[in-house]
Amino acid sequence: MTEWKVICKVDDIPVLGARRVQRAKGVEVAVFRNAEDKVFALLDQCPHKRGPLSQGLVFGETVVCPLHNWHIGLVDGCAHAPDEGCTTRFAVRVENGEVALDVQELNTLAVDDTTPA
Amino acid sequence: MTNKLKLVMVGNGMAGVRTLEELIKLTPDLYDITVFGSEPHPNYNRILLSPVLAGEQTLDEIILNPLDWYSENHITLHTSWTVTEVDRVKRIVHATNAAGEIKSAPYDRLILATGSNPFMLPVPGRKLDGVLAYRDIADTQAMIDAATKYKHAVVIGGGLLGLEAANGLMKRGMSVTVVHVGEWLMERQLDKVAGGLLQRSLEERGMQFRMGAHTQELQADKNGRVASVLFKDGTHVPAELVVMAVGIRPNTALAEKMHLHCERGIVVSDTLQTVTDPRIYAVGECAAHRGIAYGLVAPLFEQGKVLANHLAEFGIGRYTGSLTSTKLKVTGIDLFSAGDFMGSGNDDVSGSTEEIILSDPHEGVYKKLVIRNDQLVGACLYGDTVDGSWYFKLLRDGRSVADIREKLMFGESNIGDVGHEGHNKAASMPDDAEVCGCNGVKKGAICKAIKDKGLFTLDEVRKHTKASASCGSCTGLVEQILMFTAGGDYSATPKKKAICSCTDHSHQEVRDAIRDHKLLTNEAVFDFLEWKKTSAESKATGCATCRPAINYYRMSSWPKEALDDPQSRLINERSHANIQKDGTYSVIPRMWGGETTADELRRIADVVDKYNIPTVKVTGGQRIDLLGVKKEDLVNVWKDIGMPCGHAYAKALRTVKTCVGSEWCRMGTQDSTQMGKDLEKAMWRMYAPHKVKFAVSGCPRNCAEAGIKDVGIIGVDSGWEMYIAGNGGIKTEVAEFFVKVKTSEEVMEYTGAFMQLYREEGWYLERTVHYVNRVGMDYVKKKILDDEAGRKALWARLQFALDGEPDPWFEFDKAQVDTRQFEAITV
Numbered sequence: 001m002t003e004w005k006v007i008c009k010v011d012d013i014p015v016l017g018a019r020r021v022q023r024a025k026g027v028e029v030a031v032f033r034n035a036e037d038k039v040f041a042l043l044d045q046c047p048h049k050r051g052p053l054s055q056g057l058v059f060g061e062t063v064v065c066p067l068h069n070w071h072i073g074l075v076d077g078c079a080h081a082p083d084e085g086c087t088t089r090f091a092v093r094v095e096n097g098e099v100a101l102d103v104q105e106l107n108t109l110a111v112d113d114t115t116p117a
Numbered sequence: 118m119t120n121k122l123k124l125v126m127v128g129n130g131m132a133g134v135r136t137l138e139e140l141i142k143l144t145p146d147l148y149d150i151t152v153f154g155s156e157p158h159p160n161y162n163r164i165l166l167s168p169v170l171a172g173e174q175t176l177d178e179i180i181l182n183p184l185d186w187y188s189e190n191h192i193t194l195h196t197s198w199t200v201t202e203v204d205r206v207k208r209i210v211h212a213t214n215a216a217g218e219i220k221s222a223p224y225d226r227l228i229l230a231t232g233s234n235p236f237m238l239p240v241p242g243r244k245l246d247g248v249l250a251y252r253d254i255a256d257t258q259a260m261i262d263a264a265t266k267y268k269h270a271v272v273i274g275g276g277l278l279g280l281e282a283a284n285g286l287m288k289r290g291m292s293v294t295v296v297h298v299g300e301w302l303m304e305r306q307l308d309k310v311a312g313g314l315l316q317r318s319l320e321e322r323g324m325q326f327r328m329g330a331h332t333q334e335l336q337a338d339k340n341g342r343v344a345s346v347l348f349k350d351g352t353h354v355p356a357e358l359v360v361m362a363v364g365i366r367p368n369t370a371l372a373e374k375m376h377l378h379c380e381r382g383i384v385v386s387d388t389l390q391t392v393t394d395p396r397i398y399a400v401g402e403c404a405a406h407r408g409i410a411y412g413l414v415a416p417l418f419e420q421g422k423v424l425a426n427h428l429a430e431f432g433i434g435r436y437t438g439s440l441t442s443t444k445l446k447v448t449g450i451d452l453f454s455a456g457d458f459m460g461s462g463n464d465d466v467s468g469s470t471e472e473i474i475l476s477d478p479h480e481g482v483y484k485k486l487v488i489r490n491d492q493l494v495g496a497c498l499y500g501d502t503v504d505g506s507w508y509f510k511l512l513r514d515g516r517s518v519a520d521i522r523e524k525l526m527f528g529e530s531n532i533g534d535v536g537h538e539g540h541n542k543a544a545s546m547p548d549d550a551e552v553c554g555c556n557g558v559k560k561g562a563i564c565k566a567i568k569d570k571g572l573f574t575l576d577e578v579r580k581h582t583k584a585s586a587s588c589g590s591c592t593g594l595v596e597q598i599l600m601f602t603a604g605g606d607y608s609a610t611p612k613k614k615a616i617c618s619c620t621d622h623s624h625q626e627v628r629d630a631i632r633d634h635k636l637l638t639n640e641a642v643f644d645f646l647e648w649k650k651t652s653a654e655s656k657a658t659g660c661a662t663c664r665p666a667i668n669y670y671r672m673s674s675w676p677k678e679a680l681d682d683p684q685s686r687l688i689n690e691r692s693h694a695n696i697q698k699d700g701t702y703s704v705i706p707r708m709w710g711g712e713t714t715a716d717e718l719r720r721i722a723d724v725v726d727k728y729n730i731p732t733v734k735v736t737g738g739q740r741i742d743l744l745g746v747k748k749e750d751l752v753n754v755w756k757d758i759g760m761p762c763g764h765a766y767a768k769a770l771r772t773v774k775t776c777v778g779s780e781w782c783r784m785g786t787q788d789s790t791q792m793g794k795d796l797e798k799a800m801w802r803m804y805a806p807h808k809v810k811f812a813v814s815g816c817p818r819n820c821a822e823a824g825i826k827d828v829g830i831i832g833v834d835s836g837w838e839m840y841i842a843g844n845g846g847i848k849t850e851v852a853e854f855f856v857k858v859k860t861s862e863e864v865m866e867y868t869g870a871f872m873q874l875y876r877e878e879g880w881y882l883e884r885t886v887h888y889v890n891r892v893g894m895d896y897v898k899k900k901i902l903d904d905e906a907g908r909k910a911l912w913a914r915l916q917f918a919l920d921g922e923p924d925p926w927f928e929f930d931k932a933q934v935d936t937r938q939f940e941a942i943t944v
Contacts, residue, residue: 007942008942016658022942022943049698055688055691055696057665057684057687058684060653067696
């Protein structure tokens with residue numbers, strides 16, 4: 001049984017924007033909201049040179065990395081072709097306007113990699 | 118099995134298959150696709166047949182879509198089947214193969230991509246063994262085989278294709294004579310002088326020529342193989358192989374049989390639909406668009422894109438024709454021509470042409486530029502083609518060359534260019550030479566990507582290799598490498614450049630629509646201009662290229678009415694600081710005119726200590742940069758420093774650099790520091806299409822380096838000189854003298870008016886130098902110097918726009934700074 005942790009309300013995330021979620025350990029998680037009010041969560045680190053994806057411009061189901069303009073899919077965390085590479089995805093649950101992440105994933109996914117850049 | 122629409126394509130060549138590639142990208146599942154091709158091969162790069170003939174590449178290397186590609190995309194491919202009949206009522210195509218069998222396929226949409234046929238001279242003997250056209254793999258293979266058995270070859274036709282064939286046969290050891298009916302070679306691409314130079318250089322390699330010669334008959338030996346070519350004047354040359362390369366004709370046989378309207382090709386509309394039957398499209402060399410059947414790859418690919426768009430039911434793409442340029446694929450010979458290279462002389466309608474010519478027969482260099490009404494309309498280059506792509510761009514953009522006329526002949530590098538060691542000959546560069554200094558891309562990597570991935574356009578090369586994707590100063594080099602590697606008839610086509618792939622509209626069209634129809638929100642722009650949306654969207658949200666542009670256009674067109682949308686700004690303008698490679702930020706407070714005080718310096722020092730800021734640097738713009746500030750500290754850093762925002766991160770007024778001026782300097786004639794402060798205080802918070810820098814010097818020694826700023830002011834004894842549109846970046850551009858004024862009030866008014874003109878008319882990311890180049894200095898002078906009321910109105914509009922604008926470091930609400938970005942959520 002998945003243990004969900006409520007992070008914030010959907011409205012706490014700017015439309016076509018993101019928030020950063022600080023974890024006990026590991027690189028932050030970026031939580032995105034698009035124009036359709038869908039919420040996505042990715043490790044806040046571009047697969048290219050570790051740029052903070054939370055700072056990127058969001059359109060459709062894509063975020064553009066602020067450092068070198070790589071386009072990363074919000075659904076799968078993977079770079080659009082011809083660029084290659086994926087960042088870690090996190091499961092998201094939205095219920096009653098509240099965004100929740102999987103506690104186990106928060107505690108275990110990509111926790112060893114702490115150094116930005 | 119499904120109720121998908123059925124799409125049938127007749128022809129399996131480059132234009133057609135590119136269309137399918139574009140279609141599959143847009144909508145992979147809309148159609149069941151069936152392709153008929155007469156040749157036994159999958160789609161290959163026909164342009165590269167010449168290097169294959171010359172032994173420089175192999176057949177395998179020029180395959181563009183291997184058979185796997187067809188199966189992976191669920192395309193049914195019938196090779197070696199020729200479509201012979203189409204029943205337009207029942208919508209069925211019938212094809213036959215060599216064995217005389219028949220295969221049929223029904224269609225909902227039909228694409229005719231039948232290409233063209235070589236034109237065979239109607240002379241006796243044209244059907245003999247050993248007489249060939251030069252069109253496909255089979256022809257090429259027959260020529261390669263002939264070269265192993267026979268000695269003498271004759272190529273009829275001294276155009277592009279004929280010379281490439283002759284060169285290839287010569288490289289394979291044959292003795293080759295080129296027979297040409299014209300007075301000089303390649304008369305459709307070259308003028309007489311360049312044609313003569315070309316002939317001489319080919320003669321030095323051993324090629325022989327019969328110029329102005331009319332072929333009478335091809336004579337056979339006793340076995341029925343061609344043995345010689347007889348001319349009208351009674352002379353003859355031996356020939357065991359004759360290649361006809363006198364031109365191609367659109368292949369319209371099937372279309373005519375189907376009763377489709379044909380005139381110089383299958384006549385199509387701007388959506389590539391045949392004018393007779395809208396279910397049927399034609400694309401490529403067989404299609405005649407506005408009376409022109411194109412034979413070069415780039416226009417055909419552009420047609421393919423529009424056609425795919427229409428098939429995908431997006432329906433907003435239009436093909437409006439292309440400009441083309443030519444380059445010969447004979448290794449070691451540099452030749453380029455484009456546009457009206459002959460110079461048509463006097464013409465009542467369009468005005469007379471003038472020519473600028475550089476001729477150095479000893480070095481084998483000849484360049485001719487044709488100019489009409491201050492615009493470059495044609496170019497013919499021989500021996501040194503490095504600037505071909507630059508000239509082509511000037512030609513296509515149609516911008517006035519009056520201001521660079523005296524430098525035009527000497528090329529783009531003469532106008533200032535940095536970042537690639539002055540390399541400018543792509544062909545002579547070694548594979549390990551760096552082409553793109555920004556992204557560290559070497560020539561070898563670019564060539565490999567072009568070959569391996571089948572790239573044809575600059576955009577594709579940018580995407581795959583990142584070369585020329587950053588500052589763009591190596592664009593000319595990359596285009597040249599593309600020409601050499603992907604094939605000679607490269608041309609960059611769109612007459613009008615769309616902002617991004619979300620739309621077909623150009624920057625100018627979007628600007629105009631926002632102004633003329635008072636579009637105040639992004640949504641209004643997307644709706645009005647029918648922005649494309651992705652399959653995941655119910656309404657368009659643009660992309661990272663168009664949204665910042667639209668946001669700027671709205672705000673600059675409708676100040677105080679259109680609201681800034683922070684989510685349409687890139688990170689720096691959203692966080693009001695400059696993101697660094699490790700995700701931290703830099704902070705540069707404003708120092709009016711580069712002057713500071715002990716108090717300010719003390720506060721800066723305290724902030725550096727308090728927030729553990731790792732690096733403090735003096736900038737080139739006379740300010741202080743704090744590097745390595747954490748995002749969560751930004752708000753407090755701004756507050757503790759207590760100085761205004763420097764906008765060093767924004768498309769806005771950055772620094773106003775000043776010299777000491779008459780207050781202290783023993784040479785100073787004017788108080789440049791005060792002038793600089795006044796300008797900065799009047800115009801800070803001014804967003805613009807791109808960053809803007811000013812400088813003010815107090816005397817002509819110009820210590821503030823005003824000659825490379827967007828606006829440079831230089832004090833002289835009797836007043837101020839104003840220089841505009843300089844740039845110290847990638848291409849050093851020296852600012853041009855604009856006007857001399859007497860008072861500092863005038864400096865303010867003229868500077869403000871120029872800025873407002875740029876703000877209202879510049880395209881997003883266009884620096885002042887590029888804006889002025891585009892519209893012409895004369896235009897700017899007319900608007901500001903000659904029109905006093907207009908100038909004052911511009912200055913008034915700028916003051917209105919800036920009045921009450923917030924400082925984004927302190928007035929978060931008013932500047933719409935979303936402060937949630939500075940706090941992380943903790944779990």
